[in-house]
Amino acid sequence: MSKRVLVIGWSQTGQLDAVVRALAAPLLASPDIEVVFEPLQPAAPYPFPWPFLRFFNTFPETVHEDPLPIRPLQVDMHAHFDLVILAYQVWFLSPSQPVMAFLQSREAVHLLGGRPVITVIACRNMWLMAQEVMKARLAELGAVLVDNVVLVDRAHPAATFISTPLWMLTGRRGPFLGGRIPAAGIPADEIAAAARFGAAIAAQLPQRDPASREPMLRGLGAVSVNERLIASEKIARRSFVIWGKLLRLIGPPSSVARQLVLCLYIVFLVTMILTVVPLSAVIKRLLAPLMRERIARQRAAFAAPSGEARDNMKEYPIP
Numbered sequence: 001m002s003k004r005v006l007v008i009g010w011s012q013t014g015q016l017d018a019v020v021r022a023l024a025a026p027l028l029a030s031p032d033i034e035v036v037f038e039p040l041q042p043a044a045p046y047p048f049p050w051p052f053l054r055f056f057n058t059f060p061e062t063v064h065e066d067p068l069p070i071r072p073l074q075v076d077m078h079a080h081f082d083l084v085i086l087a088y089q090v091w092f093l094s095p096s097q098p099v100m101a102f103l104q105s106r107e108a109v110h111l112l113g114g115r116p117v118i119t120v121i122a123c124r125n126m127w128l129m130a131q132e133v134m135k136a137r138l139a140e141l142g143a144v145l146v147d148n149v150v151l152v153d154r155a156h157p158a159a160t161f162i163s164t165p166l167w168m169l170t171g172r173r174g175p176f177l178g179g180r181i182p183a184a185g186i187p188a189d190e191i192a193a194a195a196r197f198g199a200a201i202a203a204q205l206p207q208r209d210p211a212s213r214e215p216m217l218r219g220l221g222a223v224s225v226n227e228r229l230i231a232s233e234k235i236a237r238r239s240f241v242i243w244g245k246l247l248r249l250i251g252p253p254s255s256v257a258r259q260l261v262l263c264l265y266i267v268f269l270v271t272m273i274l275t276v277v278p279l280s281a282v283i284k285r286l287l288a289p290l291m292r293e294r295i296a297r298q299r300a301a302f303a304a305p306s307g308e309a310r311d312n313m314k315e316y317p318i319p
């Protein structure tokens with residue numbers, strides 16, 4: 001009897017869709033696995049490229065988990081699946097609104113409850129806090145997180161600080177400034193290499209004990225934790241929550257007063273990114289010799305359940 005895999009998610013730019021297609025290719029090729037794709041559909045499409053103020057005006061509702069609605073799913077919520085692959089983008093250090101709307105739905109209760117779940121993230125470079133939110137929501141639904149796959153932009157953070165916003169606001173990936181700023185996004189070869197995760201799943205799932213909570217992607221470099229960003233993410237997440245609450249108290253997204261205060265916050269946010277983030281990274285580096293054990297524990301916690309090890313790469317080589 002074949003195993004059934006549900007692949008669910010939402011991709012605005014198409015990058016996450018490309019990652020999912022690469023990962024799912026070995027599953028589709030397996031005679032023992034049936035794959036069902038369920039792309040989430042916002043009730044009202046989000047714009048791309050984003051208008052400047054609307055882009056930033058989404059963060060209060062995003063971080064406070066008050067998403068705009070999505071359309072009903074096409075898949076039968078009572079259908080049985082042996083594995084769910086949940087792919088999501090990171091918005092303001094939180095899961096994107098369409099994915100959060102799904103997590104709050106009746107369909108999620110039935111489709112994820114008691115099911116093993118693999119999360120897949122494609123983002124700039126900061127995903128730790130979003131995945132902590134995701135872990136909590138999956139736990140509330142009774143889902144079992146067995147693996148996490150994260151692909152990030154490998155360019156220097158200073159470069160992606162420019163290229164990623166330009167991509168979101170103009171629709172152009174670059175490169176920019178005559179090539180001095182590389183193109184935004186995950187390189188094509190890294191996206192193609194995500195097939196190794198699908199190969200590992202395809203090899204293990206048919207014989208896997210349905211009650212198993214063991215990762216299937218351990219040793220495949222599924223995630224890489226940038227320890228220099230841990231403190232920065234925590235600070236930024238706290239800022240988003242506090243300012244998001246204030247902006248929501250001022251008024252709805254269409255409120256003129258809210259948009260004026262939002263402009264002040266954008267200035268504050270950019271200043272914080274240019275000062276606090278690099279300063280916290282420097283402090284973290286200086287204190288690293290005194291905090292090795294704590295940093296190791298943090299890395300292990302954020303990397304769970306798949307971990308950062310790459311000692312099993314030969315068994316499922318990168319194509």
